[in-house]
Each structure stands twice: as C-alpha cells, then as structure tokens.
Amino acid sequence: MSLKLLVVLQNILKYLKIKEKKPIPKNVEFIGRIDHKNTTKMLLQSEIGILINNEDNHALKYTSPLKYFEYLAANLKIVAVDFNSHKKLPFSDNILFFQNNQKVSFINSIVNSKKTIPVKSEHYEEYSLSKRVKRIIKFARLEGLEPPTL
Helix, strand or coil: CCCCEEEECCCHHHHHHHHHHCCCCCCEEEECCCCHHHHHHHHHCCCEEEECCCCCHHHHHCCCCHHHHHHHHCCCEEEEECCHHHHCCCCHHHEEEECCCCHHHHHHHHHHHCCCCCCCHHHHHHHCHHHHHHHHHHHHHHCCCCCCCC
C-alpha cells in the first residue's frame, strides 16, 4: 500500500525540531498553516482524516473537535486517538481508534481504515454547523436571549 502522510502544523518550528531528532521519511510531508479554502481542497483530495489531541483532562474527556465534522463532510474515513472524548462523538462506531503514542496501533488503524466506508451524509447532516447554530438560536430565543428589535 502506498501512503502519503501530509501533516499540517500551525508552528513550523515544531517540524524543525522533529527533523533535528530523526530523518523524515519520503512519504511524509510537513506544511505550515494554510487558509480555510486550501484546507477544504486538501480534505476533498484525502482519503483518511486523523484525530489527535493532547492528553490534558479536557481533551481526554470532553472535546468535540470541529475537525471531526469537517472530516465527515469531506467523506473521509477517520482514525482517532483512543480517548473517551472521541468515543463519545456521533458515529464513533465508524472511527478506527489507536492507542496514543503507540506506533503499531496507529499503523494498524490506518491499514484497517482501507476496509471501512465513510459515514453517509444523510446521517451526519443533523450535526452540520448550520443545524447546530439553528438549535443554539432556538434555545436562546426560548430563554429570552434574542437581541432587542427596533
């Protein structure tokens, strides 16, 4: 299986530190921060989305990364660190989990993702950003929090 891993970093200095420690394989490419338009293009050309996070208490238990919903919208297969917060995501039964900092587990999740099918759009549209905003507005109006009208 031929695989190219593209890693987008907000801080390119992290790449330089990684590169100092060990050589980077030819099939791994690091790029700096990119704008939303190019991010969307990149996602639509991808096959697999990877959810990673740090190990602070909030990330382990409560995070619901927006990136996950972008991956769903791009029709990607998803692999994620085996955190409780990721297991609570909608459609988590379609996520292949890997153990944090475990290289073999990560590789296996990538290889096994080839056998999975992305979530169909009609299933996740309920979680779209526009639907979520509408629910927040509806809730705010029920609570009397809507902006005053002239």
